[in-house]
């Protein structure tokens with residue numbers, strides 16, 4: 167096995183224990199296919215499902231599996247009009263299951279997410295009955311400070327390249343701590359503990375996923 171994989175597997179097991187100590191439900195899956203299998207095991211048939219910022223969920227094949235399965239999907243990515251998209255985003259706030267990724271994780275089991283509109287962090291905090299986080303081991307930093315730093319200086323500028331908005335990071339690839347009207351870093355959420363117990367579930371994947 168490759169050194170990187172060995173390292174991911176070892177750190178992944180530690181992270182899962184630390185997440186569980188904070189009353190999150192957490193699983194480590196070594197690869198995308200086992201992560202997909204676990205996610206489908208956790209989402210009951212017939213459930214309503216929405217998402218926000220869920221590139222890692224897409225990369226393990228979860229979004230397509232849900233679209234093709236027996237679920238009620240609020241699909242913001244396939245909306246035909248801005249009104250349809252808005253409806254999908256709003257419906258997702260009250261879904262049975264909300265899917266998301268993480269912008270940063272600390273090895274001691276805390277999650278950092280940055281949001282532009284706020285719908286994603288809102289859903290993580292309250293609304294959907296369950297929140298399922300899929301995150302690759304590339305998101306895991308040694309400390310919370312490093313996880314926040316990763317979210318702000320790596321994930322956000324990378325994310326911004328997709329939106330092509332006129333912000334400093336779009337031009338330079340580096341965060342300029344902007345106050346632009348089109349800034350995507352408007353809310354920074356640290357999720358340090360889970361109440362009710364088990365409402366937030368994590369699938370930690372032993373591969374690089376997302377941004």
Ligand code: SF4
Pocket residue numbers: 318322323326333334335336340341342343344345346348349350351
């Ligand atoms: S420059 Fe602005 S939009 Fe870009 S990462 Fe920094 S705060 Fe976010």
